[in-house]
Amino acid sequence: MIDPTLALATRGLRKSYGSRLALDGLDLSVPAGVVYGFLGPNGAGKTTTMRVLTGLIHADGGAVELLGRPFTRRDRHRLFDVGALVESPAFYPYLSGRENLRALAASGAPTPAGRIDEVLEIVGLRDRATDPVSRYSLGMKQRLGIGGALLNDPALLLLDEPSNGLDPAGIVAIRETLRHLASIGKTVFVSSHLLAEVQQMADVVGIIASGRLVREGSMQDLLVSEGVVRVRVEPAEVATATARLARLTAPDRVTPSRMEPGWISVQITPDRTSEVNRLLAEAGIFASGLSSGNDLEELFLTLTEDTTSGDPDGTFAGIDPSAGRLAPNEVLS
Amino acid sequence: MRLFVSALRKLAPRMATLLTFGLLAGMLVLIDVAVVATRGAVEGGPGRPGNVLALITFPGAYDQILSFILGLGGLFAVIYGAAIAGSEWTWGTLKTAVARGESRSRYLLATFAAIGVVLAVGILFAAVVGVITAAIGATVAGISISGIGDRAALEALPEHFLRGWVAITETAAIGFAVATLARSQLAGIGVGIALYFGETFAGLFLPDVVKYMPFHLATAAVGGSTGFAPVPSSAGPVMSIDTALVLVAVWLLGSLVVAAGFGERAEITG
Numbered sequence A: 001m002i003d004p005t006l007a008l009a010t011r012g013l014r015k016s017y018g019s020r021l022a023l024d025g026l027d028l029s030v031p032a033g034v035v036y037g038f039l040g041p042n043g044a045g046k047t048t049t050m051r052v053l054t055g056l057i058h059a060d061g062g063a064v065e066l067l068g069r070p071f072t073r074r075d076r077h078r079l080f081d082v083g084a085l086v087e088s089p090a091f092y093p094y095l096s097g098r099e100n101l102r103a104l105a106a107s108g109a110p111t112p113a114g115r116i117d118e119v120l121e122i123v124g125l126r127d128r129a130t131d132p133v134s135r136y137s138l139g140m141k142q143r144l145g146i147g148g149a150l151l152n153d154p155a156l157l158l159l160d161e162p163s164n165g166l167d168p169a170g171i172v173a174i175r176e177t178l179r180h181l182a183s184i185g186k187t188v189f190v191s192s193h194l195l196a197e198v199q200q201m202a203d204v205v206g207i208i209a210s211g212r213l214v215r216e217g218s219m220q221d222l223l224v225s226e227g228v229v230r231v232r233v234e235p236a237e238v239a240t241a242t243a244r245l246a247r248l249t250a251p252d253r254v255t256p257s258r259m260e261p262g263w264i265s266v267q268i269t270p271d272r273t274s275e276v277n278r279l280l281a282e283a284g285i286f287a288s289g290l291s292s293g294n295d296l297e298e299l300f301l302t303l304t305e306d307t308t309s310g311d312p313d314g315t316f317a318g319i320d321p322s323a324g325r326l327a328p329n330e331v332l333s
Numbered sequence B: 001m002r003l004f005v006s007a008l009r010k011l012a013p014r015m016a017t018l019l020t021f022g023l024l025a026g027m028l029v030l031i032d033v034a035v036v037a038t039r040g041a042v043e044g045g046p047g048r049p050g051n052v053l054a055l056i057t058f059p060g061a062y063d064q065i066l067s068f069i070l071g072l073g074g075l076f077a078v079i080y081g082a083a084i085a086g087s088e089w090t091w092g093t094l095k096t097a098v099a100r101g102e103s104r105s106r107y108l109l110a111t112f113a114a115i116g117v118v119l120a121v122g123i124l125f126a127a128v129v130g131v132i133t134a135a136i137g138a139t140v141a142g143i144s145i146s147g148i149g150d151r152a153a154l155e156a157l158p159e160h161f162l163r164g165w166v167a168i169t170e171t172a173a174i175g176f177a178v179a180t181l182a183r184s185q186l187a188g189i190g191v192g193i194a195l196y197f198g199e200t201f202a203g204l205f206l207p208d209v210v211k212y213m214p215f216h217l218a219t220a221a222v223g224g225s226t227g228f229a230p231v232p233s234s235a236g237p238v239m240s241i242d243t244a245l246v247l248v249a250v251w252l253l254g255s256l257v258v259a260a261g262f263g264e265r266a267e268i269t270g
Helices: A046-053 A076-081 A097-105 A115-122 A138-150 A168-183 A195-201 A219-225 A235-245 A270-282 A296-307 B002-011 B015-037 B039-044 B052-056 B060-090 B093-099 B104-141 B151-182 B185-205 B214-221 B241-265
Strands: A006-017 A020-031 A035-039 A061-066 A082-085 A156-160 A187-191 A204-209 A212-218 A228-232 A254-256 A263-266 A289-293
Touching (some): A006 A046, A006 A187, A020 A046, A020 A061, A020 A187, A020 A204, A035 A046, A035 A168, A035 A195, A046 A061, A046 A187, A061 A076, A082 A138, A097 A115, A097 A138, A097 B093, A115 A138, A138 A168, A156 A168, A168 A187, A168 A195, A204 A296, A212 A219, A219 A296, A228 A296, A235 A263, B015 B104, B052 B060, B052 B104, B060 B093, B060 B104, B060 B151, B060 B185, B093 B104, B151 B185, B151 B214, B151 B241, B185 B214
Parallel strands (some): A035 A187, A082 A156, A156 A187
Antiparallel strands (some): A006 A020, A006 A061, A204 A212, A228 A263
């Protein structure tokens, strides 16, 4: 049964590469007219999903609906209403930005005359349009890639890491452009590692891990329901503290961090932070750090910690550690 | 049609295009310069091949120039076809077109059609450069160029060009298909060159099989004298040039079917 309010939906999507399962029954529901943040650690299946959605690869099972209609191997014309930037932007290095967009416009959906200049204006490359792409910076190539995705004025935009390589001003510009597109009824599906960026941009978030959807919902609802208090104790006291803190909530909502020894996440609303501190003090455990917030990153880490891998310096693959962590007690607007 | 025009626009300014046909024309010029510069030794030296001056002696020079272009052009065409097809995968531009809803096979075939046109223009360009250089060389060497307007030679040129173009396009299709299967520019070029020389050496041991292979057939289709295969094969002239031309067309179409079929089914990753 197709839901006409959804711009994009996947039902039980499965895909394997040999013996490795990349998508394991993925169900996504992307409402029309929103910015949807698609999150997951490395290897979670984000790029595989993007490839399936753009017809680059075919799923082993399950179904995809694009803009209210089924999308199968024979439905490539459905992509005429979709703009996509999958993985890194791809261009002929010896052609100029304008010539590359012209070459792109010759494929797929017919592109109206004058649209190339409009797109160059939107992505801020008008002045460099005649330069060969080989002389573009990474950020300029990324902008040109986004321009390519906008060429056919798509109803649904699929963007894989659109902020990759952009400077802060470029990130803000792209965010505003994508927000504007959503405000005029377009649907924007953004896969990103920059959690703070997604938090500022997305209306709805889907988080996947190991090829499955682990949480999906509006950003506001997720952040309200998924408050987190993080507390730091001596590593030797983690087990005792975890057991003690379980009294505040369900045991499965108290999670010692595997990547940051001594840190424990407690999924409770931030206004109960003092209870955490008091409970530990009563047990003779004194916290050396305490933070709370409704933070997408906390939520992400909590939901995907089993599938992320750490490294000795405390950073881990899949997440930009410098991006998006809020200061303790910072309240999100 | 817009895909084909776009493919042509992409190929025209490309370094691979300029390099391929620039090299071909440049080597013709160099050979003519060498012939003129050493003409005294060639004419007077004992045991020297007496027909070297034929390169700048009309009307025979027409055949010599074509023979050179179609011979070396066969190898260049394999590399060129592989370079163009492989770059679509290496640069990810095929991926971008497919993500826009473009038909994979149509995209690949339009790209190859553009290659065919570029090859025709390139052969013609190299031939014109060769004729001009040979005429200048003949003048410098004091050889009459009155044969340049020989009617019989000029009337035969279109057919020779057409046969040569089909043969060269077939070898480009081999490179195109190999690079598509390899999904890589470098791998496509490497395997294409290996096939080219491999077929030649295989001809020494398996002449009855190799005579049906693409590069030997290309040689046979243009009269057997152009040397598509770089070393003389013991396969020898075993079929009429018309039969060879038909088989060349079969290889050409077969290569394109393989490339389009593979492209249609391939999982595009990376």
